[in-house]
Amino acid sequence: MEKPFKNTLKSRFPFLCGKNLLLAVSGGLDSVVLAYLCKAAKLEFSIAHCNFNLRGEESDGDEDFVIDLADELEVEVFIQNFDTEAFAEEAKISIQMAARELRYNWFRELSDTLKFEYILTAHHANDELETFLINLVRGTGLEGLSGILIENDKIVRPMLNFTRKEIETYARDNNIKWREDSSNASTKYLRNKIRHNVVPVLEELNPQLLQGFLQTQAHLKESEALIEDYISLIYPKVVKSGKFGYMLDIEYLKKIPNTKAILYQLLKSFGFTEWDDVHNLLDAQPGKIVYSEDYRLIKDRETLILTEINHTEDKIYNVTEGEEVVMLPMGRVCFRDVEEIDENRDNTRIFVAKEKLQFPLKIRKWKIGDYFYPFGMKGRKKISDFFKDKKMSLPEKENTWLLCSGEEIVWVINYRADDRFAITSENQKILKISCCLQSFS
Template sequence: MKEKFKTHIENHLSFLKESKLLIACSGGLDSVVLSYLCHLLDFEIGIAHCNFKLRGIESNEDEQFVLTLSNKIKAPFFVTNFETEVYAKNHKLSIQMAARELRYDWFTTIALEYQYDYVLTAHHLDDNLETFLINLSRGTGIDGLTGIPEINDQYVRPLLPFSRTQILEFAKKNNLSWREDSSNRSTKYIRNKLRHNVIPELLEVNPKFLSNFENTINNLKQTQYFVNSQVDTIRKEVFEYAESETINISIYKLQQYDDPKTCLYFLLKDYGFTAWDDILQILTAQSGKQVFSSTHRLVKNRDYLLLCPIIEDVSDRVYTIPEEENRIMIPSGMIHLKEVSELSETDFKTIYVDKEKLKYPLVVRKWKEGDYFYPLGMQGKKKLSKYFKDEKLSLLAKERVWLLCSDNDIIWIINYRADNRFKINPRTKQLLKVTIT
């Protein structure tokens, strides 16, 4: 196995040879073999061990065992202790999920602090099969059927092509010792049920099941690569990137494809969406219809779907500007106020007003129903809701609108239009330039 492992590294993970590696070691068979193999290949390694305090004295003996192993192979040793049950209760997680969060957060911290390039974990082919079956049983797409990624950012799993049988044979041949986790014998967890009950039956039906599974995973990864390249092409066609982290998705272009629902699934799955029937219906819904994920929302706006992050609700936030202040930061930018002697060019980010007409402190707030203003260059007043409709502002754009006000009167719909009541005239003595950047 040593030669096969070495060949696999050279062919697929050659960057590890020149890297500083932190190995996650529980003391079990798989992580002990991984540590030993990396030691035999003279990699620069450190050993990291988590004591989750879940099995009393057994957990402490695991910690001592990994310390002894680290000393034997002359590798730096890192250890931490977690109150896993307390963490799981406080964060409303299962023990397994709590342990996963705790260890990965800690591995990342240690790697950063001690400048390890990669963290190696000892997942292998049998683990990959278990993950595949778990995802299959829960219902999944192609991403869930491609198994555990061999490289996932800083985390690398160099034992993925090797079976538990190969790993065990190597350990016995090299007289390695390891710790047996008693909880692995319990069938309380779905992974253990598959390991002890389901997979042995599959191997009895077909002794080549594991190698055939590995071929299947490789075929699925090729399919996934092809699908992703197609999705990239579609994304370039239908996505239009706008300001404020908003993506405009062309409904017309999307509907030119044979299966818009499948296209939307691949385009939006990374944004946390799951209500695919609702998303499909939004294509033909009225403007303003929305679908939410935990992190993003999708809004129908005429011929587009607007995709944007869910942001903090600031509808009740109000900012005041005393006369002595010349700038203030609001969520959409920095407002600058400056007395000037003459006009220069204006645009939607700049207005000029007669300072003597202002009542301080000025106020910056969100718009609300019933607000009206006197549009610069027009006669009479107009409700903001009607102005937004005439300007064809989307729901998202309306939500981002801020108003600069004097007392209760609107001076400026920021980034859009000034109010006629504060415009300069030949009698203006104090000219105030207002800009947002």
């Protein structure tokens, strides 16, 4: 196996040679063999071992074994102990998910701190098959059936083309010792159920199951690459970057064959799960929304608007008399006493009678029921109706700020001043209020 492994490094991973590598070693068969193969290939590496403290003395035995292995291979070793059960309970996730998160977070921390250029794991072809079956059982898209990524950022998996049988044969032929994880024999977890109960049955039906599966995986990965190329071609025609997120052109989407599949490819990384609802947005009434945990997709008139959900409450900013600048999340509002009105006015600045103001002023987002008296018009108008007349999208409404004096609106910032605070006498003090917020009108 040493020669095929070296050939794999040469053909697929030449960038690993001469680099500072970190090997994830549990003490089990796969990771121990990876360590020996990397030593035989004369790679520069250190070992990282996680003790998840889930199996008592057995976990401690794994730790001691890995320390001895590092001594034998004459490489540096890093050990980290975790209270995995407490972390899982606090994060409200499974033990397996907790262990995975703790493991990879620590690997990346080590990598960043000690300048390891790549992190190597010992996933192999049987892991690929089990992952494929797990995703198939749970339901997934093409990417879930395409298998484990052989290279993902700093994570590299150089043994994915080798089988568990090849790895075990190499270990026995070279008198390599490893630790058996007793939990691997349990069918408590889905992966073990598939490994012990499903895969053997499939191998009875087809003794060449793994070889056939690897060929299928190769075809699936080619198909996935083809789809990614297609998406990259149509992406600039469908998606535009907006002020509050991304905008998807509805008319163009409707012209494309397999629109639902295209929407899935464009939006799959944003956590949406109700794909029928996402597709139905194309013909929904403006204002209809589909949510994921952290994002929402809004039907506007001619576009679907993708925005991140704001999980924090909007803040109210107080402006005391004499204060010249107030910083907002997206810019600043400036206040300055002036002698006269600048006739070259635009929506980014207003001039008001200072004595009509009640300090401290407030800058806040709009709420239902708000109304004002638009400058240059007779009578009052609901802010919601004003937005409707301006044909503003939901994100534009949500990101519009109001300058208020007491309960009265002085300015729909960057849109329209309130007539009640206009200059009506030459003797009135003039306050110029300007804003560098981006105008949406």
